Amino acid sequence: MTLPVALSGSDVIGQAKTGTGKTLGFGLPLLERVTVPADVEAGRAKPEQLTDAPQALVVVPTRELCQQVTNDLLTAGKVRNVRVLAIYGGRAYEPQVEALKKGVDVIVGTPGRLLDLAGQKKLDLKHIRALVLDEADEMLDLGFLPDVEKIMNMLPPRRQTMLFSATMPGAVIGLARRYMSQPTHIRASEPDDVGKTVANTAQYVYRAHNMDKPELVARILQADGRGLAMVFCRTKRTAADLADQLAQRGFASGAVHGDLGQGAREQALRAFRNGKVDVLVCTDVAARGIDVEGVTHVINYQSPEEEKTYLHRIGRTGRAGAKGIAITLVDWDDIPRWQLINKALELKFNDPPETYSTSPHLFEELSIPVGTKGVLPRSERTRAGLGAEEVEDLGETGGRGGPRGRGGRSGHSSGPAAAAAAPPVERERPARTPRS
Incomplete structure (x- = not known):
């Protein structure tokens, strides 16, 4: 639905449920708008239209999404040899600056690093013909808005602007119209797919006790037919702790959260994609677009x-027509918050049933074999685990300790634990002169 409108050069606000292919909805028109040497050879463009400055810009909220969109666009633009570059923080500047000097056609980036490079005059935004805000409601949120506005002020006023997201509150659309000219708002959904959530994702909600949750999760992870699983936590600390606990229980788990260095974040996501790790514990940084x-x-x-x-x-599950299962564990304190979500999405889980790791209905509904315990049997520990995935050296910026964020959180002895094991060194104290 968006392709004919976007290809004609009109401004578009595109909204469709998660996992329905929005990336190519804006990606294909972008790749078509860009002039590359192949177009000159085919006689579709004049040689003077070629430029080494970027001609299209995609702004995304997270580094992981930035990488993913870049890879999708590289795949789609392979035949015409479109040069796509990812620009995001947490890794060295030099390779990004080098790539910009060589010339790029499409840039995918996070706001912070884009502003950095544009401020240093390393990134020229004067030739941008098309701008896309992916996950637009997040990009126009209070946290990102000042940066996104600065970027927009650097772009040529005559350009195509496209916003895409699964959720588009009215306030965001109102705000967006300030930056767009006569946008077409396209909402795509299956005729029989009513409701806000994806129809082929089965949802379960349980009222669970905080102390019992790790045990509950460990049992859910042994359900029949489970493939890869993502576990979402609200805080970085909870995510780090849960990933450690699951690893101790024998699961091949990795973590993605803001306290990890960029190398460790990318290592965990790569291991998850390659199947070396089958449980990814993350904060909301991985909740969009992955x-x-x-x-x-x-x-x-x-x-x-x-x-x-x-x-x-x-x-993150039930994408591209596949089936998925979503399980929510609600704490006693969180019941009022959950009821607001339940009402807003018109779900039918206003009073979640009280559930423990031993509750029969849990085993029944999620098809967990009876007698499953909270530790993965040794015979089933077949995955290579996080350690099997190399950590890339990204020349990280932002000084968050070693390659694994604070104090090295892998099984290796580094950081505070290793320091504690070393014998203390006696220091000679200089004699103090008494105060006068």
Whole structure:
């Protein structure tokens, strides 16, 4: 639905459920708008239209999404040899600056690093013909808005602007119209697919006790037919702790959250995509746009903040027509918050049943074999684990300790634990002169 409108050069606000292919909805028109040497050879463009400055810009909220969109666009633009570059923080500047000097056609980036390079005059935005805000409601949120506005002020006024997201509150659309000229608002959905959530994702909501949740999750992860699973936590600390606990229980788990260095974040996501790790514990940084094949279960370890977050989180499964299962564990304190989400999305889980790791209905509904315990049997520990995936050296910026964020959180002895094991060194103290 968006292709003919976007190809004609009109401004577009595109909205469709998670996992329905929005990336190519804006990606293909972008790749068509860009002039590359292949077009000159085919006689579709004049040689003077060629430029080494970027001609299209995609702005995304997270680094992981930035990488993913870049890879999708590279694949789609392979035949015409379109040069696509990812620009995001947490890795060295030099390779990005080098690539810009050589020339690029499409840039995919996060706001911070884009502004950095544009401010240093390394990134020229004067030739941009098309701008896309992916996950637009997040990009126009209070946190990103000032940066996005600065970027927009650097672009030529005559350009095509496109916004895409699964959730588009009215306020965002109102705000967007300030930056767009006569946009077409396209909402795509299946005629029989009513409701805000994706129809082929089965949803379960349980009222669970905080102390019992790790045990609950460990049992859910042994359900029949489980492929890859994503577990969402609200805080970085909870995510780090849960990933450690699951690893101790024998699961091949990795973590993605803001306290990890960029190398460790990318290592965990790569291991998850390659199947070396089958449980990814993450904060909401991975809730938007991340597309991994074979995710059968999404577990909300803690109730999400709002209904938008819930839609994006559970949208990591049931993508591109596949079936998925979404399980939400709601704490006693979080019941009022959950009821607001339930009402906003018109779901039928206003009073979630009280559930423990031993509750029979849990085993029945999620087809967990009876007698399953909270530790993965040794015979089933077949995955290579996080350690099998190399950590790339990205020349990280932002000084968050070693390659694994703070104090090295892998099984290796580094950081504070190793320091504690070394014998203390006696220092000689200089004699103090008494105060006068």
